[in-house]
Amino acid sequence: MISISNLTKKFDSVIALDDVSFSVPGGSVLGLLGHNGAGKTTVVNILSTLLKPTSGTATIAGLDVTTEGDKVRRRIGLTGQFATVDDTISGRDNLVLIARLLGASRRQAAQRADDLLTVFDLTDAAKRPVRGYSGGMRRRLDLAACLVGGPEVIFLDEPTTGLDPGARLDVWSLVESLVAQGSTVLLTTQYLEEADRLADLITVLSKGKVVASGTAAELKREIGQLSVNTVLAPGSDTGAALAALRAAGLTPVTAEQPDTIHTRVLSSADITVVVRALDSVGVRVTDVAFSEPSLDDVYLSLTPGRGATTAA
Amino acid sequence: MTATVTSGDVRTAQVGARPNWSASSILTQVQVLSGRSLRTLVRDPRLVILSLIQPLVLLILFGQVFSSIAKTPGFPQGIGYIDFILPALLVTTALTSGLQSGVAVTTELRNGLIARFRSMPISTGSVLLARSVADVCRSFVELSVMALVAALLFGFAPPGGITGVLGSLAVAAVVCWSLGWVFMAFASWLRQPEILQTIGSLVTFPLMFASKAFVPISGLPDWLQGFATINPLSHAIEAARGMAMGKPDLTVLATAVGGCLLIALVFAPLALRSFRRP
Ligand SMILES: Nc1ncnc2c1ncn2[C@@H]1O[C@H](COP(=O)(O)OP(=O)(O)O)[C@@H](O)[C@H]1O
Ligand SMILES: [Mg+2]
Numbered sequence: 001m002i003s004i005s006n007l008t009k010k011f012d013s014v015i016a017l018d019d020v021s022f023s024v025p026g027g028s029v030l031g032l033l034g035h036n037g038a039g040k041t042t043v044v045n046i047l048s049t050l051l052k053p054t055s056g057t058a059t060i061a062g063l064d065v066t067t068e069g070d071k072v073r074r075r076i077g078l079t080g081q082f083a084t085v086d087d088t089i090s091g092r093d094n095l096v097l098i099a100r101l102l103g104a105s106r107r108q109a110a111q112r113a114d115d116l117l118t119v120f121d122l123t124d125a126a127k128r129p130v131r132g133y134s135g136g137m138r139r140r141l142d143l144a145a146c147l148v149g150g151p152e153v154i155f156l157d158e159p160t161t162g163l164d165p166g167a168r169l170d171v172w173s174l175v176e177s178l179v180a181q182g183s184t185v186l187l188t189t190q191y192l193e194e195a196d197r198l199a200d201l202i203t204v205l206s207k208g209k210v211v212a213s214g215t216a217a218e219l220k221r222e223i224g225q226l227s228v229n230t231v232l233a234p235g236s237d238t239g240a241a242l243a244a245l246r247a248a249g250l251t252p253v254t255a256e257q258p259d260t261i262h263t264r265v266l267s268s269a270d271i272t273v274v275v276r277a278l279d280s281v282g283v284r285v286t287d288v289a290f291s292e293p294s295l296d297d298v299y300l301s302l303t304p305g306r307g308a309t310t311a312a
Numbered sequence: 313m314t315a316t317v318t319s320g321d322v323r324t325a326q327v328g329a330r331p332n333w334s335a336s337s338i339l340t341q342v343q344v345l346s347g348r349s350l351r352t353l354v355r356d357p358r359l360v361i362l363s364l365i366q367p368l369v370l371l372i373l374f375g376q377v378f379s380s381i382a383k384t385p386g387f388p389q390g391i392g393y394i395d396f397i398l399p400a401l402l403v404t405t406a407l408t409s410g411l412q413s414g415v416a417v418t419t420e421l422r423n424g425l426i427a428r429f430r431s432m433p434i435s436t437g438s439v440l441l442a443r444s445v446a447d448v449c450r451s452f453v454e455l456s457v458m459a460l461v462a463a464l465l466f467g468f469a470p471p472g473g474i475t476g477v478l479g480s481l482a483v484a485a486v487v488c489w490s491l492g493w494v495f496m497a498f499a500s501w502l503r504q505p506e507i508l509q510t511i512g513s514l515v516t517f518p519l520m521f522a523s524k525a526f527v528p529i530s531g532l533p534d535w536l537q538g539f540a541t542i543n544p545l546s547h548a549i550e551a552a553r554g555m556a557m558g559k560p561d562l563t564v565l566a567t568a569v570g571g572c573l574l575i576a577l578v579f580a581p582l583a584l585r586s587f588r589r590p
Contacts, residue, residue, distance in 0.1 A: 048431040051590045073433040074335075084424040088352045100344045101434050103333035112331060145428070150330035 001026040001153060001184040002047065007056035009042050009208075016042040018208040019056070024186055024201065026152075029179055031199030032188040038205040040188035041081055044157045047186065048078045060153055077151030079142045081158045081188075085130050091141045092117060092126040095148055102149045116144040120174070136167025143174060154178065156187045160194060172198060220292070226267070228274045229291050232259045233284035241283045248277040262291075338438050345442030346449070349416075353450055360454055363412065367405040367458055371398070371466065374526055395470040398462050399480040399552035400525035402455050403545060406488035407519065409451035411512040413443055414495030417587075418505040436588050440500075440580075444492050451488040455481050472558030479555030483568060487548045490572035493579040500586035519545045524553075544571045 002024040009017040017039045024030040032040050045051040047058055049069040058065045063072050078084070085094045092113050099109035117126045120140040125133060130141065139159065146154060156175065160168040175198055179185060189195050195202050196216050203213040212219055232241060238258050245252040245263055250273070252263040263274050268290060278285055336344075353360060374397050417440070420426050429439050459477055462468035470476055494515075499508050522532070522539045523546040532540055540546050551568035554560045 045590065050427055050430055070433060073431060076431065078428060078431040080424050080427055082424045084428040086348065086425055087423070088356070089348060093348070093351075097344060097348055098428075098432070099331075099333075101336055101341055101429075101432060102331075103336040103340075104331065108331070108333065148331075149333070149432075 002030070002058075002060055002186060004043070004047075004058045005056060007043070007046065007058055008054050009039075009046065009051065010054045015208050017046075017053075020205070020208070020210050021056075022203045022210060022213055024184055026184050027179070027182050028200040029175070029185040029187060029198055031195030031202045032186060032205055033190070033192065033195045033202055034188070034205035035190060037207075039208040040205060041157055042208075043205070044078070044080075044155045044186065044188060048076055048155055049073055074149075075152045077146035077149065077154045079146040079154075079156050079159060081161070083138050083142055085138065085141055085145055087131045088129060090127050091122055091130055091133070091137075094130060094141065094145060098145055098148045112148060116147065120144045121170075134167075136163055136170065139163060139167065139171060140174070143171065147178070151183070153184045153186070156185065158188055158190065161190065227262045227264045227291055228271050229255070229287075229289050230261050230263070230274060230278065230285050231287040232261065232278075233286050234259070236283045237281075240281045241278055244277045244281040244283070245274065248273055250274065250277070335433060338435050338441075341434050341438035342442045342445060345439060346446035349443065349446035350449060359412075360450065360457075363405075363409065363454055364458060364461075366408065367401050368461065370404075371401060371458075371462060374401075392467070392469075394462065394466050394468050395556065396553070397526060398459065398468050398470070399483075399556040400523075400549045402458065402480055402484040403487050403549045403552050404516075404520045404525055405455060405458065406451055406484035407491050407516050407545065408512075409447060409454065409488045410491035410493075411495050411508075411516065413447040413492040414499035414508050414512070415505050416447070417443060417496050417499040418503055418508055421500070421503050422505075430588075437584055440496055440583055440587055443496065444489055447492055448485050448489045452481060452485050455484050470556040470558070472556045476556045476558050476560075479560065480552035483548055483552040483555065483565075486569055486572045487545070490576040490579075493576045493583055497579045497583035497586060500583050500589075519543060524549050544568075544575065547571055 004023065005021045007017050007020045008015070020039070020043065022030070032043060034040050042051065046053050047060065047065055049065050049072055052066055060072050061075055063075075065072050085091075086097070089097070095113035095116055096109045099112045100106070104112060114123075114126075117123050120143065122137060122140060122144070125137060130138065133141065143156070143159065146156075159175070160171050163171065172194070175185065175187065179198075185198075187195075187198060200215065201213065202216055202219060204211050204219075230241075232238065236259065238254065238261070241261060242252050242254070245261070250263050250265070250270075252261045254260065255262055265271070265274070271288065271290070275285065275288065371394075374393075426439065430436060459468065459481065472479065495508065495512065498511055502508055502511075518539075522536050523543045524540060525545070529537055529540050529546075547564060547568040548571075551561070551565045554564055
């Protein structure tokens, strides 16, 4: 449904996308995972015909986004990274406006708006100006707005960034129900958990380059089987601990808290290697556990230049 | 606020119904989009009220302080200064209204709304066209209020009567519309409301004051007279004034309207081109 090949985008001297290729089969969700500045929004903007690529091609349902923009626009729905609704009018008026622009009659537009308001749980706030909506309500309206025309392909650029956990769960369940009705979704996110939960396929973008892609399971397999997670006693010398593990031939990474170290190992017997290495430099350990690799590990090992992530 | 009440199945059924609408015409697009801008003004008329303050202050200033000009030699005989100045104020206020079109474009480019429109199967041109239609309507209302206030409080009663005043309002609307394209072109190109405001004052002040707006052209210093003669606003002011005085001069009117159309013809394509740029 979506196919991108050798896409490059330069902004003057900044290379926002560097030879990016991937495709999204119809009816599936692709999670485009990357830090701020990785190039996610640039991909979405090119696909939604807002930006022209410097080179390479992108097609949606076989239609080239640069030369057949009009036909592409009939099939897509965009929810940008920042709210793209009119603050000054009510939520309902926003949806009616979009439906009318898409060719609905007054009656059809009103009907469609009311349906979507019910589904997105915005009926109570329907007549109030959007200016007074909470972040979660605004996001839901934004999602509703991109669905007005019943698009085949939906772009969601960081749909849950900045939302509280409850609102985030809401958005997740809405995205899941969209997929259940057969839409193709390209979702960008900085959250591994989100990609893991919603996406069938994940493409990891770092500094404009695709550094990994595949299903969540494939990515995990690629990165190793097991890791030993050690929690160091308070006040321990993390630097010395990392050095000792490296000296023992292992590849440790620090996790969200600097006192927790993930070390990839090949078998469970290697736990003794880890503990001995830490013991040799006098670092005390308060907790040791095995874990299956998480997307965090995938992410940390594939996207250089950032230590810990703060992903939930 | 968490957990939507609707169950998954119902939700899917409702969202999933793919509407089968046929594409909207440009006319509908312009109508829907300009209707949106105008409705915002009806709900929140502060902008209209605020935009009337500057011209009313000018009216008081010029009407009261400089009315002695009407007694100087060279000033048309038998005409009150208020009748002389008001048509000019209508035109210069229309110019500032045009500037507001530009400012509105910059804010909408910023808040992402335009990005959504540009990802939809509608003409980009209708977004700008709707803006200009809505702003001309708004401006027409503002200017009518101004003329009414002038009539009630300052004794504005030009020889041309109501028809004459409506004629000058129409000239002012043409000015608002055509100069609106100039400012929308700058807005789409620069995309910063602050810079646009600065450019706006840089452009509007010379156009306003080095014109036939406030004094007859012979009252200006020599070096300004040349500019005032070619200043497109001068022609529009002369045309509006002629209407109000009940002595419309067709040549002047044609020059004024033609000049405005020419300006729009040059700047509308420029505005569209910059507007399409991401
Ligand atoms: N309009 C632009 N002009 C110049 N640089 C840009 C522009 N848009 C994006 N960039 C740069 O391109 C890179 C990718 O940006 P973006 O696609 O927004 O990343 P993400 O959405 O992943 O945070 C960044 O380095 C950003 O600074
Ligand atoms: Mg982004």
